[in-house]
Amino acid sequence: MSQFVEQRRRLAADMERRGDWPARSPWIRQAADALPRHLFAPDRLWHWDGHAYVPVDRGSDPERWAAEVYAGPDAAAVTQVTGGLPSSSLSCEAIVVDMLDSLMLEPGHRVLEMGAGTGRNAALMAWRVGPGRVTSLEVDPALAAHARARLNAAGLQVAIEVADGAAGRPHSAQFDRVIATYAVDLVPWSWVAQTRPGGRIVTPWGRLGHVALTVAEDGRSASGWVQGLAAFMPARGTGTGPGRDxxxxxxxxxxxxxxxxxxxxxxxxxxxxxxxxxxxxxxxxxxxxxxxxxxxxxxxxxxxxxxxxxxxxxxxxxxxxxxxxxxxxxxxxxxxxxxxxEGGPELYDFGLTVEPDRQYAWCRDAVTGPRWPVQEALGQVRLAG
Structure with missing residues (x-):
């Protein structure tokens, strides 16, 4: 819509200035331009005022609402608050772009997404792979309905199903790509089993950042590198609160x-x-x-x-x-x-391997490098300081 042109231009320019638009995936910027953020944002957003999350309604304050949607490359727009804490968001543009770049999507790929949220991520992927090629699972029926309505309004054919993403989508053919929009402590083996050999899985991991895993040719493991550092919301039911301080x-x-x-x-x-x-x-x-x-x-x-x-x-x-x-x-x-x-390795020197009965992080080499077992407690780590 015309009233958001300036905000959209400012966000795109900030992304350009920082080098956030990936050269190897020019389609992402094209898709983002065709499917802007505000088309998928609900009419009520939530803003942290330093004490609590307060509502920002499009109808009563459209300028402030737009400022939440287009706050900046690293700013997520909170779309749902549960128990006083954010439980869903329109993810920040820089992370959306980085994760889609890591996914290495090609036209015709079959994609399974865990966590439909607002539907925007599924929309961007559908723009790339084509109609009827993206299936998105959402455990919250209200969020699923919102995503379905926004995708239909955009003229995109995406299957939105109400389901727990931890189980993936059993009894379906294997997917070329699997992506999650929420953080997991342990990557469910079902995601690996439902991805074809050579396929990729991109997921936020342990609320530390996101990883891109490639499924082995024998289908018995998936392994790959850390792609970036960021904080993500956890899977439903794993606790979103701060825990004991x-x-x-x-x-x-x-x-x-x-x-x-x-x-x-x-x-x-x-x-x-x-x-x-x-x-x-x-x-x-x-x-x-x-x-x-x-x-x-x-x-x-x-x-x-x-x-x-x-x-x-x-x-x-x-x-x-x-x-x-x-x-x-x-x-x-x-x-x-x-x-x-180890020479002070960067976060990009770390990776993750997922097998049916164990998962471990490693540094520089999945076979010969040092290893650390991955446990559920990884999800309790938060950025602080």
Whole structure:
């Protein structure tokens, strides 16, 4: 619609300036231009005002509504709030584009999507692969109805089914591509089984970022690289709340151990590649950082019973106070040392392998590189600091 032309142009220009439009997939920008975000956004969005999510209605405040839809490349528009927390969104444009680029779609591909949401992602894929080639599963009947209506209004033939994406779509022919729009801690084996050998699966993983997996020719595994770092909403039923925070874990307990920290803690706050590696090695440990006049301070906890504070003393010195059955500062430093011994790999040097009875992350090489078992707790890791 004409009233959103300027907002659309601004978002596209910001994407262009940052290099977010992928050169190997020029079709994505064409599809995004043909199927703009506002066509799929509901009339009520939700804005965080610093205290709570408040409604923004298109009918009463169209300019503010449009500002939510086109806030920027890295801004998602919250479309549903459940229990005071966001439970669905119109994903930020940069991530939508990056994931579709990772999917490597070609005309004629059969695609299975987990999580229809607003229907926009399915629309972009249908623009590429053709009518009747995309099936999207959505566990929420209301969201499914919204997506179906918006896709029909856009003249796109996409099958929207109300179903739990964890099971995929049993009893159907294998798909060329599978994509999820929500984060999973463990990639369901059903997704691998329902993807043809050589096919690709792109999914947000552990709320750390997203991975692109290729199914092996024998169909007995899928493996691939981390594609980017971002936070995603989890699958329904896995918990969207913050869980126990540092104060709840520590309670009134006194530290059981105190010891000096001799290393510079600045990378713990500023180096995203280090932080990603630490999340892989210590998936259940949450790390929050802050800076004061003495340097970088950090708070660690495992969501259960163990906690650590790393307090800057000035002059490059820090002290660790640790409580609970685990010594999280010790574990942190060991994982940090492993990362350094590997040459400080970037997050793009990490990958994931999925087999019927196990999943593991690896660095640089799926066969010879170091490995870390993937567990359900990976989903509790959040970006912080």
């Amino acid at each position: 540092f104060r709840q874990v520590r309670g009134s307990a006194e530290a059981a151990q105190e010891r000096p920290i001799t290393r510079d803690l600045q990378p713990l706050r500023e180096d995203l590649h280090l932080r990603f590696a630490l999340r892989v090695a210590l998936p259940e440990v949450q790390i929050t950082t802050a800076v004061d006049d003495d340097g970088v301070n950090a708070w660690l906890h495992d969501g259960a019973a163990s906690w650590t504070t790393l307090s800057a003393l000035g002059g490059g010195e820090s002290i660790a106070h640790q409580g609970g059955p685990r010594r999280l500062a010790d574990e942190l430093e060991r994982a940090w040392d492993v990362w350094l011994a």
